[in-house]
Amino acid sequence: MGLPGLLLVLLVLLMLDQQSSVCQGLQLRVLRPTFDEAVEECALLLSICPAKLVTLRVGSLPSDAETKQLIRCVGVRCRFWSDYTGLRADLLARYFVADRNDTLAINRTNVCLESVAKRPPDPFDREDCSDLAYRSFLCYYHNYGNLRRTRQFIPLDRMQLLHVTAQCMDMLQISVDDLADLTVDEMDDSGRLHCLVRCIGLRTELYSDKMGVNVELMYAQYGEGYTEKSYKANAYSCAKQYKTKASDSNLCRRAYHLLYKCFEHVRNPINQYEMDEVM
Numbered sequence: 027m028g029l030p031g032l033l034l035v036l037l038v039l040l041m042l043d044q045q046s047s048v049c050q051g052l053q054l055r056v057l058r059p060t061f062d063e064a065v066e067e068c069a070l071l072l073s074i075c076p077a078k079l080v081t082l083r084v085g086s087l088p089s090d091a092e093t094k095q096l097i098r099c100v101g102v103r104c105r106f107w108s109d110y111t112g113l114r115a116d117l118l119a120r121y122f123v124a125d126r127n128d129t130l131a132i133n134r135t136n137v138c139l140e141s142v143a144k145r146p147p148d149p150f151d152r153e154d155c156s157d158l159a160y161r162s163f164l165c166y167y168h169n170y171g172n173l174r175r176t177r178q179f180i181p182l183d184r185m186q187l188l189h190v191t192a193q194c195m196d197m198l199q200i201s202v203d204d205l206a207d208l209t210v211d212e213m214d215d216s217g218r219l220h221c222l223v224r225c226i227g228l229r230t231e232l233y234s235d236k237m238g239v240n241v242e243l244m245y246a247q248y249g250e251g252y253t254e255k256s257y258k259a260n261a262y263s264c265a266k267q268y269k270t271k272a273s274d275s276n277l278c279r280r281a282y283h284l285l286y287k288c289f290e291h292v293r294n295p296i297n298q299y300e301m302d303e304v305m
Contacts, residue, residue: 224281
């Protein structure tokens with residue numbers, strides 16, 4: 027589902043509660059935690075003692091239950107682990123710097139992952155999920171490279187995307203009525219919708235007026251389930267197709283062509299099943 031699905035769910039939520047209570051009070055984490063910050067946050071939530079953290083900081087990752095729970099928590103926080111879908115390898119890789127001279131690092135990591143992920147995680151078995159998350163992380167930790175200490179992009183979940191959309195509507199004074207029942211032709215002509223699309227792109231950092239669509243982050247946000255190479259190739263191909271229209275001096279219309287036209291069929295965090303649950 028593309029942007030229309032996102033807007034449809036937002037319409038339903040706003041109509042059910044004119045005060046947008048679902049969006050109000052929901053705090054979008056703008057600050058991207060470093061890996062160390064995510065570890066400290068999870069250690070606090072799991073009541074792990076400071077002495078344990080000292081051990082972890084020097085690179086010791088013992089295979090005890092507490093360490094496994096911590097690594098799983100960090101994976102969930104940084105979105106590279108899910109108890110339902112397992113490891114999102116491309117997101118975990120963002121937290122490591124590969125040695126350019128080590129040409130076998132990726133192969134070693136993949137071999138390790140293949141030995142770990144012989145079966146999907148059981149979301150109802152907490153120990154199993156923690157163990158698989160821990161062992162998957164070790165594949166990168168021991169084979170891929172050194173941990174990055176800088177902030178990395180973390181994909182927004184569906185409620186965060188709704189929150190961004192609601193804030194953009196508020197800031198741009200766009201009402202529910204402005205978006206209701208728009209046909210395809212009306213969407214192509216709607217300046218308000220174009221500016222909403224641009225606002226969402228800017229606020230999520232998936233888009234900038236100077237650089238256009240950030241395909242790397244777009245894949246991180248929406249690429250789960252897609253082959254990275256083909257996803258990015260299709261994205262660049264579409265951007266090239268709309269290059270003429272994208273050169274439009276109207277910034278909102280330019281963003282609309284590059285974002286909505288090229289990515290309306292990407293998997294949206296609000297899929298049909300989730301929409302049915304909300305409704």
